[in-house]
Structure formats: C-alpha cells, structure tokens
Amino acid sequence: MSAPEPVAQVAQLSERGTTTGRTDISGAGGQARAAAPQTVCRQGAEWLRLRFTELSLRGEDTVTVSGVAGGSFTFTGRHWPGKAFHTRAFAGECVQISPSLADPASRYRIDAFQSGSQPLAAASVTVAAAGDICGTACNQTDDVVTAMNPTAVITAGDNAYDSGTLSEYNSNYHPNWGKFNNIVHPSPGNHEYRTSGAAGYFDYYNGNGVQTGARDQGYYSFDVGDWHFVSLNSNVSVSAGSPQVTWLKNDLATNTKPCTAAYWHHPRFSSGDHGDNSGMGVLYSALYDAKADLIINGHDHHYERFAPARADGTRDDANGVRQFVIGTGGRALYSATTRSAGPSEVFNNNTFGVGKMTLTATGYTVEFVPVAGRTFTDRVTGTCRKASTAPDFGVTTDPTAVTLRQGGSTTTSVRVSSTGGFSAATALSVSGLPAGVTATLNPTSVTPPANGSATSTLTLTASSSANAGTSTATITATSGAVTRTANLQVTVTGGTAAFSDDFESDKGWTVNPAGTDTATAGRLQRGDPDQTVSTYSNQVKQLGTVTSGVNCLVTGAAAGAAYGSNDLDGGVTSIRSPQIVVPAGTAKLSFAYSVAHGDNSGSDDYLRVRIVDGTTVTTVFEKVGAAAEVAGAWRNATVDLGAWAGRTIRIQVEAADAGTASLFEAQVDDLSITN
Structure with a gap:
C-alpha cells in the first residue's frame, strides 16, 4: 500500500526520543460543577505532555491534569498564553484531565500529546x-x-x-x-x-x-x-x-x-x-x-x-x-x-x-x-525553583480490562512507577471485585527502583456462582501515608463454558475454510503479536499485549517497520472454529477484540464474527473502518446465541481490507460460549 501524506508536526520543536500523538478532548462550562475525568494514554510511555489549543476559563473554573505516576497541575483563567501550548510533562503512561467548570463561557480543548520512553528525570x-x-x-x-x-x-x-x-x-x-x-x-x-x-x-x-x-x-x-x-x-x-x-x-x-x-x-x-x-x-x-x-x-x-x-x-x-x-x-x-x-x-x-x-x-x-x-x-x-522533586509513585494495570467466565481465571500486570527518586516498599491490594471473584497478588508488595518501576501479577478467579456482568475494581498502592489507585474493568461471563479458546494452543481452527480468501498480507493467524506503532500518527495499531497468555488471533503477528507494513492488505482473510454444540436455553458468545486503522480506511474494511450453521452464515458482530486514525485497544463483546440453542455451529472470524489499500489491524482473544 502507499503511505499517506505526512501530518503537520504538532510540536514547535522536535525533541529526540519524543513522539507525538493525536487526541480530541474538549469541555465547556454551565453544567455539572465537576465533570467526569477523561484520560489520555500512551502504552509504555514514561511521561506525557498535553497540547491545549484552547483554555478559556472564567471565574473560579479550573482544569486539573494529573499523571498516573504522580504530579499534577491545576490550570486557571490566567494560564492561557493566547496560543497553543504543551503542558509540562506528567510521569506515567496516562494522564487524567479533571475539569471543574461552572461558567457557561468556560471551555477547553486538547488535540495532541507528546510522550517519551525515558524516565522523566532522565529525559533531557x-x-x-x-x-x-x-x-x-x-x-x-x-x-x-x-x-x-x-x-x-x-x-x-x-x-x-x-x-x-x-x-x-x-x-x-x-x-x-x-x-x-x-x-x-x-x-x-x-x-x-x-x-x-x-x-x-x-x-x-x-x-x-x-x-x-x-x-x-x-x-x-x-x-x-x-x-x-x-x-x-x-x-x-x-x-x-x-x-x-x-x-x-x-x-x-x-x-x-x-x-x-x-x-x-x-x-x-x-x-x-x-x-x-x-x-x-x-x-x-x-x-x-x-x-x-x-x-x-x-x-x-x-x-x-x-x-x-x-x-x-x-x-x-x-x-x-x-x-x-x-x-x-x-x-x-x-x-x-x-x-x-x-x-x-x-x-x-x-x-x-x-x-x-x-x-x-x-x-x-x-x-x-x-x-x-x-x-x-x-x-x-x-x-529548577518551581519543579517538584518530592518522591512520588503511581500505579497502572496492563491490560486495563479483563474478562473471565464463571469457574475460570485470568491475569493482569500491576506496575508501580517511581518519580522524584521514590524507592520504598509499596503494598498492593484490590477492592470492588464482583461477588464470587477473588484476587491474588504475587508479590503483595513491590519496591520500584528510583525513577523506575516494579510489577506484580494479579490473578482473578471466579467461582461457578460469581455474579455475571461488568464492574470496576480498584487497585490500591500504599507506601507510608501515601496511596495511589488505578481502575480495572472486570467482566464475568455466566454459565459453564460449552467452548472456550484463549488461543494458547491449536483447537482445530481452519484458515481460509471456503478457499475464497483474497488477502495478500496480514492473514489471520494464531500467534504472539508484536506491537506495531504507526510512523504516520504515532499510535499503537497492533497491540503487543493479549488479554491472557501470550497468543491471540491476529492479522499478521509480526510488527510493521513502516506505515501499513505487515497489516492486512489485498482483501478478505478468514478462520473457522471446529464444530460447537450451543447449549440449550440462554447461551452467549463472549470475546475480546481490538480494531485499529488509519485515516485512509473506509467502510469496506471490517472485522466480523459470523455463525456458520450448515450453509447459512450469519454476521453477529461487525466493526468497520472509517476515515480516521484509530488506535488499538482491547474491548469486550457479548453476542446472544439463543437463536442457535441446541444446534451444532462453527464460529467464523473474518477481517478485510477490501476497498482502497489502507492500514487495518484486527485481533481477537479469549473467545467462549457459555449458558
């Protein structure tokens, strides 16, 4: 495929080791005094700076920006220099924007960010x-x-x-x-x-x-x-x-x-x-x-x-x-x-x-x-006289959302990151889990090196009677009198699994089952995906993480060296499961997915999940492309299979770059059918 025209540089000066990305966050006053916080993340980043293109705050209205690894700054009406500007850097891979706007004339807009892979104290x-x-x-x-x-x-x-x-x-x-x-x-x-x-x-x-x-x-x-x-x-x-x-x-x-x-x-x-x-x-x-x-x-x-x-x-x-x-x-x-x-x-x-x-x-x-x-x-x-060098830390999870079925388990990594030279024992705990779900942290306390990070593995286990549904758990890191928290979305799917596949082993899926696939590159495969970052938008397109284990279904597991390299190209790719007997009564298909594309994508590009019942093929899930830069992110989907209760089916996953050549990446993991 051919690369698109380069985008305009969002930073006034290009700093070595610094990447840029796009976002679109805005807010206006006149409604609730404290609006819901919004978050900007760059996976694996050590720090981020946001770019404000507008900051018009009236009266006592404020916008507070906080780094997940410590540090915050509250912007007021006096902080708009009359031109777009980048904030100071905030430590961690995410920053949270918390507006408090009462005046109808107050408003702000953030369109881009910078990030770096070096710890903030070492970035120069x-x-x-x-x-x-x-x-x-x-x-x-x-x-x-x-x-x-x-x-x-x-x-x-x-x-x-x-x-x-x-x-x-x-x-x-x-x-x-x-x-x-x-x-x-x-x-x-x-x-x-x-x-x-x-x-x-x-x-x-x-x-x-x-x-x-x-x-x-x-x-x-x-x-x-x-x-x-x-x-x-x-x-x-x-x-x-x-x-x-x-x-x-x-x-x-x-x-x-x-x-x-x-x-x-x-x-x-x-x-x-x-x-x-x-x-x-x-x-x-x-x-x-x-x-x-x-x-x-x-x-x-x-x-x-x-x-x-x-x-x-x-x-x-x-x-x-x-x-x-x-x-x-x-x-x-x-x-x-x-x-x-x-x-x-x-x-x-x-x-x-x-x-x-x-x-x-x-x-x-x-x-x-x-x-x-x-x-x-x-x-x-x-x-610097205004720089805060007080030791601090933050906590994050990777991934930030997990799915497990009743009677099953899953894991996520918990990372404690240091700023300002912090290096002390930090205790970890979990609260807010769904009823019937228990958590195990290994280890239960970590000590990050100064201006570095340390990780613990969180294992969640659901009993056979755990409450089905989605809830938000809180990961708390405590050192002395200081606590930092991170949210983890936990989804429990109900019933006994009639079929489940975390794609860690071959369970009999068939590539190109009808012999009609036309894709010339990036065909669906079971593999350990390499993270791919677009050289055009600096967004992560193919995630290097999975929701459990090390493998998933992915449109070409290898990383791309340039915009559109090793993504899906040339048409349709498909893969079909072995035969599955859908349980009688209420049955659900659940899975995690990620779809990412470039701004040269369109509605001819898609990820589909289809039910094959004899010669009848029914699409039950679809995500299509659009003319916008969209980063990869793991999300959860659930499909009602009541129409196929008691029948023998196959699940078919399809992805397509079917129109004009474009950047399109798709991934699927942790697929299961439960009653």
Missing part, C-alpha cells in the same frame, strides 16, 4: 547558547554547536558585525551559523541597532522563517521540553511599566512549565570591559519574582558564571537566578576587567566557545564547550 533536551558571534571565529564556534546536536540554539545579540546589516548577516553569519536557522531563537544586540530599527536583523531572520517578535519590540517566548524560554530586547525600553516589562510579567504569569530561562544582550552583572548594567535590574527582578532559573547574556566578550542572586547582587542560593555571560561566539575577546556587584564564580576571557545547556523537567547542567584546540571548560548543575 540540549540548547546551545552564545552571543557576539560573527566575528572572526564564528567559523569555529559553529562546529562546536554542530557537535552538540542541539534541539534549539539561542543567541545573546551582536550576531553579525559590525552593524548587523542584511549584507553582513548574509556574508558573515549565514555561511557559518545560518545552518541553524531551523532551530535558532535569536535576540538582538546593540550592534544590530547601528542599522536603523535593526532592519538587517529582522530582515534576515524573518526572511529565513525565524521567530523574532514584532519589529518594534523584538521580544517573544517559546518552550523547549519542560522549559519556558523568554527572548528579550535590551535595546528598547526596559524601565518599570514599559511595554516590554509589562509583557514579560504577563508572559511569566501564564507560563505553566516548571523551569524558566531568559536571555538578552546587555548583562545585569559582568566583570568584563562594559561591567554591570543596573538598568537591567527591572528584567532581573521580574524573573526573580517569577522563580526563573537561568539568564544568558552577551555584550562583554568573555565567559562568566555567577552564583544564584537577586537583582541587587546579593547571593541567594535558595531563590536566586543564575546568570551567565557567554560573549564568546566569535568576535574578538576583551582583555579589560572590572569589579562586578554580582557573585562571580568563574571568569575566562581568552577562549572562544559555546554554552551547552542540558535541560530536564527538574533541573539543568550548563557547560562551557571551547573551540577545537582550547582547554578551558566549566560545568555547573542546578535544580
């Missing part, structure tokens, strides 16, 4: 930073940036000497640092303003599709991972009450990321030729008040690291902002020094180089990386 992004660039040595510092392979690049002004004209940008900057235009986030320096209105700066970057803010402003903000970045312009007014300072305070107030960095050209503190600039104290104070973490500046052509401090230079290790001067991007270095009011820790003015910022959801590592042939380096780490 790299940002390169330098000012005072081109310059004579920017043909060396660009090699340093290239070797970092950063997610983003920030510049601290004076990017193209001597006057920042468009010609200087094209002839000096572009051949060296222009290669980073797809990831660069610049700020202007005083040399840019030697050209009226910094026209060369704006013309160059805007002409290459780079964000700069409005021409009469030159300030803007963006997010990278769990960090909020603010690019400011120290060449326009930074006085209290100025448009820039007012904008900055509002921007910081709407920010929901746990970590914040800002950068501009003129430093508040510097031990170099230009020295301290007290006029930048208003920007510094606004950032201090908002619990920002890092400030990057240029202007003086040297490297300098300051301890966390307040705007007056008082060292404040608990609440201060750490400032760097990285004016070493390529312009000739300065030799003059002055005494700074700030708490300077490291100073070097004889080495070109670039700052390397390695950023996580809770902290940072900033390193000075020199150009080839030079040896001076520096390195410092810190914790």
Whole structure:
C-alpha cells in the first residue's frame, strides 16, 4: 500500500526520543460543577505532555491534569498564553484531565500529546547558547554547536558585525551559523541597532522563517521540553511599566512549565570591559519574582558564571537566578576587567566557545564547550525553583480490562512507577471485585527502583456462582501515608463454558475454510503479536499485549517497520472454529477484540464474527473502518446465541481490507460460549 501524506508536526520543536500523538478532548462550562475525568494514554510511555489549543476559563473554573505516576497541575483563567501550548510533562503512561467548570463561557480543548520512553528525570533536551558571534571565529564556534546536536540554539545579540546589516548577516553569519536557522531563537544586540530599527536583523531572520517578535519590540517566548524560554530586547525600553516589562510579567504569569530561562544582550552583572548594567535590574527582578532559573547574556566578550542572586547582587542560593555571560561566539575577546556587584564564580576571557545547556523537567547542567584546540571548560548543575522533586509513585494495570467466565481465571500486570527518586516498599491490594471473584497478588508488595518501576501479577478467579456482568475494581498502592489507585474493568461471563479458546494452543481452527480468501498480507493467524506503532500518527495499531497468555488471533503477528507494513492488505482473510454444540436455553458468545486503522480506511474494511450453521452464515458482530486514525485497544463483546440453542455451529472470524489499500489491524482473544 502507499503511505499517506505526512501530518503537520504538532510540536514547535522536535525533541529526540519524543513522539507525538493525536487526541480530541474538549469541555465547556454551565453544567455539572465537576465533570467526569477523561484520560489520555500512551502504552509504555514514561511521561506525557498535553497540547491545549484552547483554555478559556472564567471565574473560579479550573482544569486539573494529573499523571498516573504522580504530579499534577491545576490550570486557571490566567494560564492561557493566547496560543497553543504543551503542558509540562506528567510521569506515567496516562494522564487524567479533571475539569471543574461552572461558567457557561468556560471551555477547553486538547488535540495532541507528546510522550517519551525515558524516565522523566532522565529525559533531557540540549540548547546551545552564545552571543557576539560573527566575528572572526564564528567559523569555529559553529562546529562546536554542530557537535552538540542541539534541539534549539539561542543567541545573546551582536550576531553579525559590525552593524548587523542584511549584507553582513548574509556574508558573515549565514555561511557559518545560518545552518541553524531551523532551530535558532535569536535576540538582538546593540550592534544590530547601528542599522536603523535593526532592519538587517529582522530582515534576515524573518526572511529565513525565524521567530523574532514584532519589529518594534523584538521580544517573544517559546518552550523547549519542560522549559519556558523568554527572548528579550535590551535595546528598547526596559524601565518599570514599559511595554516590554509589562509583557514579560504577563508572559511569566501564564507560563505553566516548571523551569524558566531568559536571555538578552546587555548583562545585569559582568566583570568584563562594559561591567554591570543596573538598568537591567527591572528584567532581573521580574524573573526573580517569577522563580526563573537561568539568564544568558552577551555584550562583554568573555565567559562568566555567577552564583544564584537577586537583582541587587546579593547571593541567594535558595531563590536566586543564575546568570551567565557567554560573549564568546566569535568576535574578538576583551582583555579589560572590572569589579562586578554580582557573585562571580568563574571568569575566562581568552577562549572562544559555546554554552551547552542540558535541560530536564527538574533541573539543568550548563557547560562551557571551547573551540577545537582550547582547554578551558566549566560545568555547573542546578535544580529548577518551581519543579517538584518530592518522591512520588503511581500505579497502572496492563491490560486495563479483563474478562473471565464463571469457574475460570485470568491475569493482569500491576506496575508501580517511581518519580522524584521514590524507592520504598509499596503494598498492593484490590477492592470492588464482583461477588464470587477473588484476587491474588504475587508479590503483595513491590519496591520500584528510583525513577523506575516494579510489577506484580494479579490473578482473578471466579467461582461457578460469581455474579455475571461488568464492574470496576480498584487497585490500591500504599507506601507510608501515601496511596495511589488505578481502575480495572472486570467482566464475568455466566454459565459453564460449552467452548472456550484463549488461543494458547491449536483447537482445530481452519484458515481460509471456503478457499475464497483474497488477502495478500496480514492473514489471520494464531500467534504472539508484536506491537506495531504507526510512523504516520504515532499510535499503537497492533497491540503487543493479549488479554491472557501470550497468543491471540491476529492479522499478521509480526510488527510493521513502516506505515501499513505487515497489516492486512489485498482483501478478505478468514478462520473457522471446529464444530460447537450451543447449549440449550440462554447461551452467549463472549470475546475480546481490538480494531485499529488509519485515516485512509473506509467502510469496506471490517472485522466480523459470523455463525456458520450448515450453509447459512450469519454476521453477529461487525466493526468497520472509517476515515480516521484509530488506535488499538482491547474491548469486550457479548453476542446472544439463543437463536442457535441446541444446534451444532462453527464460529467464523473474518477481517478485510477490501476497498482502497489502507492500514487495518484486527485481533481477537479469549473467545467462549457459555449458558
């Protein structure tokens, strides 16, 4: 089959190791004060970020987002930045959205999410930073940036000497640092303003599709991972009450990321030729008040690291902002020094180089990386002032829904996941089971490694008189005074099984029983399915899990290497059971199934379950395709077989990709007939 056109990237920046997915969740006020929670999951993910495309909350209305492995954030009316944004990352493979909306004008919408396979504490992004660039040595510092392979690049002004004209940008900057235009986030320096209105700066970057803010402003903000970045312009007014300072305070107030960095050209503190600039104290104070973490500046052509401090230079290790001067991007270095009011820790003015910022959801590592042939380096780490590092944990089940018949049993895995370094014994228990169903946990207590996970096997056993039906059980994990819970849907089917098959062994099913199958790939088989993730939508299409044991019926068990690879293609595939005598009286057919497809699917694609009674074939269950991306998920189905009571039948499972070639996957497990 041919692949569809690629979808638009939902993230502003692409982070290595991060995948994206689609969802569609929205809500409006004016009804119940606390609406039912909604959940977004990515199987196997260690964390998720949601993308809000609308967040208009009035009065005291809120939307709370919580990770199953700990951590939550409550959004209010002040948190909408006027544009789509990604939340901070929440630990675990699922997040829960809990709206509390009373005002009819309140509403929100979530259309996408990001997820990662690394534990949140280990997931990082790299940002390169330098000012005072081109310059004579920017043909060396660009090699340093290239070797970092950063997610983003920030510049601290004076990017193209001597006057920042468009010609200087094209002839000096572009051949060296222009290669980073797809990831660069610049700020202007005083040399840019030697050209009226910094026209060369704006013309160059805007002409290459780079964000700069409005021409009469030159300030803007963006997010990278769990960090909020603010690019400011120290060449326009930074006085209290100025448009820039007012904008900055509002921007910081709407920010929901746990970590914040800002950068501009003129430093508040510097031990170099230009020295301290007290006029930048208003920007510094606004950032201090908002619990920002890092400030990057240029202007003086040297490297300098300051301890966390307040705007007056008082060292404040608990609440201060750490400032760097990285004016070493390529312009000739300065030799003059002055005494700074700030708490300077490291100073070097004889080495070109670039700052390397390695950023996580809770902290940072900033390193000075020199150009080839030079040896001076520096390195410092810190914790974000707003990031919660309190040890926590969460609990999940896999699968999240199970089916067992009266007199039978089934299993699911219970996983306890750690965040913030949690590593302690956690007791597990189960409540809310249907009458007649008992639970056994092995082990009954687990201890996850710090920022890792540990699992227990939950076995459910139903007595012959267990209550038939579906209910929700609660898995509770307790460590000290802290408890976390997960829900498990439990379905009990009634009666003695006249026939049951968990597909762990061959019970006599016949592939292509009528000899009319036309499928060219992905034919139905009994097998251990490999998880297949669509390279187009980043959704799991073929589940790598089964509802019991290791096998199920599946349209080609092997994983696909690309969109539509190893799925069902070319027509119809079928498989038929051995003869089964349907019990007299009330009889039911029960089974678990998963159907997934791409947005190139249609109503000609289907999964069907049919009853073969002699020469009569009757469809009793059908799920058809549609022009939408649908992820795989195990679901339960029950069919009344009263019309065939006492008769000898066969069950036939069919799947089809019968129209235009499309992505279609189907799975069936734990099939039984009971009375």
